[in-house]
Each structure stands twice: as structure tokens, then as C-alpha cells.
Amino acid sequence: MNRPLPVPRPSAVPTSPRLAALAAACCLLLAGCSGAGSAASAADGAGGPGGRVRFTLITHGAQDDAFWGLVRKGAEEAAAKDGVDLAYASDSDGAAQAELVRAAIRDKVDGIAVTLAKPQAMRAPVAAARTAGIPVVGLNSGIDAWRSAGLLEYFGQDESVAGRAVGDKLDGLGVRHALCVIHEQGNVALEARCAGVKKTFTGETDMLYVDGTDMDAMTAAVTTRLRQNPDIDEVVTNGAQFALAAVQAADEAGSRARVATFDLNKDLVAAVRDGRVQFAVDQQPYLQGYLAVDGLWLHRTNGNVSGGGAAPVLTGPAFVTRANVAQVARYAAAGTR
Structure with a gap:
């Protein structure tokens, strides 16, 4: 079944312009649900129709981002297996994401899975969930903060380890000057x-901060930096779609820079296969969503x-290169990598 998150009470919503629209957004963020009965259906005290367990997955991801589509797909397929009613909502703004958690608490869900891209903003709502007796697990972002925040479990990649592995790989490729592009300022994982x-x-290594919600502006910013610094010979991005934009930017700048990226999708698989992108670091987002819901269950x-x-x-992390991309391609085509 599909079920929207409850609309936050007006008194609970901060007065910032972004959060003023949160009530309407909650009505539009629909849940994906699950299959026929399982052990979860008979769990004690379940609050959904027919006594079904209800979980909510709340992330900082953009609605149209293919990466977060994989996270959501994994979560929904775990929910279907476990007989769980699953609601999904997201907001990249830390305060708005926190309000989504509070809305789930008011709805008396049986479990919450949350990302900690902005850990400080999530501490109070996570504490409120614990006080309400609702278990909370983490995924994707916040590996250095999940325990101190009071989360039950965490599923994801150690981003510092992944970054160091990429640095070593760049050395092995003979790179001299790298540009690391961060598309969401303040995101601890990036x-x-x-x-x-x-x-x-x-x-x-240079850092470049761009607006990941505006792909044209991001491409233009990378193009400008490559024109200004012709000695940059590698662009490292933090998302598959940004890698493809960086390839375009390098072409527009007339730059010799190659492109590598964190994260993967089916379009990037093709780019690695044909050599437009040197490699990708796969953190397996489908698996993160799946394990988070299954862990709660x-x-x-x-x-x-x-x-x-x-x-x-x-x-x-797992490196996907031209040498092994064929092993990943069939899963990417199925929408699970």
C-alpha cells in the first residue's frame, strides 16, 4: 500500500521559508509497500492496518537522484520481503530532515532509518525517537557520528577510508593534480x-564546491576551473551524474583531465566501459537501503x-574499472547497482 507521511503540526515547524513548505511536501512523499504476511505481520503492537509493522526511511537525498532511487528500491524490496509498510521521505536541509523524523515519531511508527549527512541537526530528533521507544538505525552518511547520536546500527561506507583508497589509486595512475568536487557543502560524507x-x-589536491541541485551551474563551474588551471589532470566527483557532467566540462574546457568518481549507476557503468570515466567507487546504495529496513525488522x-x-x-568501497565493469553491468541494468 502507499501511505503519505503525516503533515507536521504547524506549531512544530520552524519559520524558515524552506520549512514553511514542509507540510505540503510531506503529503507528496509517498511510501512504497510490501508483500503478503510474514513474521513481521504478527509482531506485537504493530501500528499499521491489520497489525502490520510500519517503518519510515528518511534521507537527505534529492527526489530525482538516481543514487537515492537505488537506496529506496533496496529498502522497498526488503519491506516487501518482510511484510512491512514503509514510508519514504527526504530533504537535503538538515532542519527539514529533522522535522520529518519528528513527524514519523508523532505518527508512532515502529522504526526509523535515517541518514546523518548533517549529524548535529539530527541529534535531538533521534533522542526524541529513543525516548518514544522507537528504534533508529543509520545508513549512508554519518559513520563517525551514529554511535554518539544513539543509533542502534549503521549500514554504509567508511568515507574516509574510501577517500584514502582513491588517493592511493590516483598515485598509481600517475596523476599529478586532482580537483575534488563537492556538490553539497556541509555534507560530512562528501x-x-x-x-x-x-x-x-x-x-x-584542490577542492571545488558547487551547487549539486543545478547541473548546468555545476558543469560551468568545473569548466571554468579547468580553464583556469590547465595543469589539473584528474577530476574526482562525488556522484555518478556529476562525473558525467565533469566529462562534458573537460570537453568544453579543452582539458586533458580524466574523470573518476564516487558512486555508481547504470549510465556510469557505460561510461566506465567505454573509457570516458576511469573508475567508480561503489558503496552499494541498494544494499544500504535493504539492510537498514531488514535490520529494523x-x-x-x-x-x-x-x-x-x-x-x-x-x-x-569497491572499485569498478574497465577491467571488471562487465561483472557489475547486469546488476546495474536490473536497477540494483
């Missing part, structure tokens, strides 16, 4: 990646806590 690259890469039905509550469950 910052950690580029900091990791800079830590191990022995060449020069296992905790509710069997008391399980992955990693013992002390260690994250790592989903990456």
Missing part, C-alpha cells in the same frame, strides 16, 4: 571523501543488532 583523497594522494522480530551495536556494517 567532506570526508575529499579529505581522504588529499591525505594519501601525493600530488596537489530483525531487531523487532528477533532482537538482533548487526555489528553488536558497536561496529558499522560496511557496504563499500
